[in-house]
Amino acid sequence: MSLFQFDPLRPYRGASPNTMLRILYADSLNLPSDLGESMPANTFNLQFSGLETDFVLVTCQFSVSSLQSLVPNYHLPFTIYSLLPFVTIRIGVPKYHRAGVAVFGILSLILIGSPVIISPMFDFQITSKNNRARAGIFSTPHGDLVTPVFAPVGTQATVKTLTPEHLKDINASLVLSNTYHLYLRPGDELVRDMGGLHKFMQWHRPMLTDSGGFQVFSLAQTRKIDDDGVTFKSHIDGSTHRFTPEKSVAIQENLGADIIMAFDECSDPNDHAYSKLAMHRTHRWAERSLKAQTRRDQALFGIVQGGVQVDLRAESANFIASLDTPGIAIGGLSVGETKQEMHDTLDVVVPLLPENKPRYLMGVGTPEDLINGVARGIDIFDCVLPTRLARHHSAFAPEGRLNLMNASFARDERPIDETCDCYSCKTFTRAYIRHLIVAKELLAGTLISIHNLRALIRLMEQIRVYIADGTFESRVPELLSQWDNNAKRKHATVGAQRDD
Numbered sequence: 001m002s003l004f005q006f007d008p009l010r011p012y013r014g015a016s017p018n019t020m021l022r023i024l025y026a027d028s029l030n031l032p033s034d035l036g037e038s039m040p041a042n043t044f045n046l047q048f049s050g051l052e053t054d055f056v057l058v059t060c061q062f063s064v065s066s067l068q069s070l071v072p073n074y075h076l077p078f079t080i081y082s083l084l085p086f087v088t089i090r091i092g093v094p095k096y097h098r099a100g101v102a103v104f105g106i107l108s109l110i111l112i113g114s115p116v117i118i119s120p121m122f123d124f125q126i127t128s129k130n131n132r133a134r135a136g137i138f139s140t141p142h143g144d145l146v147t148p149v150f151a152p153v154g155t156q157a158t159v160k161t162l163t164p165e166h167l168k169d170i171n172a173s174l175v176l177s178n179t180y181h182l183y184l185r186p187g188d189e190l191v192r193d194m195g196g197l198h199k200f201m202q203w204h205r206p207m208l209t210d211s212g213g214f215q216v217f218s219l220a221q222t223r224k225i226d227d228d229g230v231t232f233k234s235h236i237d238g239s240t241h242r243f244t245p246e247k248s249v250a251i252q253e254n255l256g257a258d259i260i261m262a263f264d265e266c267s268d269p270n271d272h273a274y275s276k277l278a279m280h281r282t283h284r285w286a287e288r289s290l291k292a293q294t295r296r297d298q299a300l301f302g303i304v305q306g307g308v309q310v311d312l313r314a315e316s317a318n319f320i321a322s323l324d325t326p327g328i329a330i331g332g333l334s335v336g337e338t339k340q341e342m343h344d345t346l347d348v349v350v351p352l353l354p355e356n357k358p359r360y361l362m363g364v365g366t367p368e369d370l371i372n373g374v375a376r377g378i379d380i381f382d383c384v385l386p387t388r389l390a391r392h393h394s395a396f397a398p399e400g401r402l403n404l405m406n407a408s409f410a411r412d413e414r415p416i417d418e419t420c421d422c423y424s425c426k427t428f429t430r431a432y433i434r435h436l437i438v439a440k441e442l443l444a445g446t447l448i449s450i451h452n453l454r455a456l457i458r459l460m461e462q463i464r465v466y467i468a469d470g471t472f473e474s475r476v477p478e479l480l481s482q483w484d485n486n487a488k489r490k491h492a493t494v495g496a497q498r499d500d
Contacts, residue, residue: 121140122138124357131375136379138327140299148374148380151172151208153383157200161390161442182209191255211252211260263289301360302320306332318352326357364381371476374463391449396417400486409434420451420455433447
């Protein structure tokens with residue numbers, strides 16, 4: 001007799017929209033290799049001991065076709081008990097289901113000797129706090145994100161010069177890709193047909209896509225904005241295209257990232273009148289983005305806008321928070337404002353955001369920005385800076401940012417950073433990397449990118465430890481002093497933080 005019974009493709013009634021069942025650790029089960037693909041969610045109905053609940057089966061490591069061969073007719077046979085210790089059920093549980101879920105968990109422990117873990121999909125659990133800084137876990141279909149977290153940017157489905165294995169080796173847990181660029185090349189429908197972005201680029205950990213709005217609006221000379229959307233010309237071939245909130249969401253659903261963004265307008269931060277217009281447009285577009293969403297295995301974040309205007313930022317934070325999205329992004333920063341203006345804006349916005357939702361500061365990622373952002377309650381960061389600097393021969397180091405092209409490093413036998421545990425620092429000298437730069441060898445960019453990204457990921461790991469032991473706030477001055485020499489610019493460069 002089977003423990004569960006699945007009826008395939010029953011209509012989704014919306015009682016519990018954020019749900020999923022996920023089977024983990026495929027490699028340890030010696031299952032067929034074709035179980036490693038990802039695919040869009042499919043809706044099923046689960047009945048257990050009289051409990052009826054809507055589920056979305058999200059096969060992060062298992063395709064439905066493979067699961068169908070493993071579990072004939074979607075009835076789990078007795079032999080599947082050996083697999084159940086590796087099953088994670090994530091379910092948005094209405095109050096009247098919680099007793100049944102508790103019974104299910106207890107019975108699974110009795111029957112198979114291992115509990116089936118039950119928790120909401122896209123649940124955000126704060127594990128520790130130190131003043132406004134917090135550490136937590138955000139659950140996604142492709143694994144849990146431990147926050148605060150820094151995401152390398154893979155604009156065109158690749159983090160420049162690096163492979164997915166490099167990213168795993170430096171302990172990257174989240175990668176960002178860009179909707180605008182992937183829509184233009186190779187095309188979101190092609191990516192969908194190739195199994196989605198995770199399979200296409202062979203990155204099976206969490207992913208995030210932005211809405212494409214920043215790139216479109218940065219094309220100031222070749223785009224036209226109206227209340228419905230924006231018409232623009234491709235930077236590749238000059239062809240004309242149009243993005244609306246509905247189009248942006250459809251593209252992101254084809255790409256299939258775990259976290260997606262509502263379509264927004266990023267404006268000149270110092271223009272109050274236009275910032276107000278763009279903010280209200282962003283709010284309407286956020287509502288339309290939510291209505292357009294059809295996939296429930298993607299977390300759609302609303303975006304707070306309003307330039308550096310305190311009144312607009314407060315209004316936007318309150319409005320976006322009212323939409324009850326799984327997380328909230330803060331956009332329109334690091335686009336030319338001063339560091340102090342960025343900090344002042346965060347001081348206004350963050351206290352108005354829900355405590356139980358992750359907060360994503362878009363396109364911000366210098367070491368001191370990470371420290372100051374975490375101190376103000378930010379959980380997720382991304383930036384192209386580490387890899388862009390690497391391609392221009394610059395590396396993060398304790399004594400400050402190093403230009404490894406300089407002749408002074410020609411005989412330097414030290415690694416980039418003697419305290420760093422990355423492959424580059426454990427293996428090569430500054431002299432060797434300088435030789436690669438002078439010889440114009442592509443490996444130079446790879447080695448420095450590995451180091452720069454690992455430096456920021458190590459910083460976030462260190463910060464999480466300090467938050468957990470309650471010392472982060474007291475260590476902020478020390479951390480800022482340590483990293484201060486790695487920041488040469490006092491102002492961000494418009495557009496520098498989003499495309500790589």
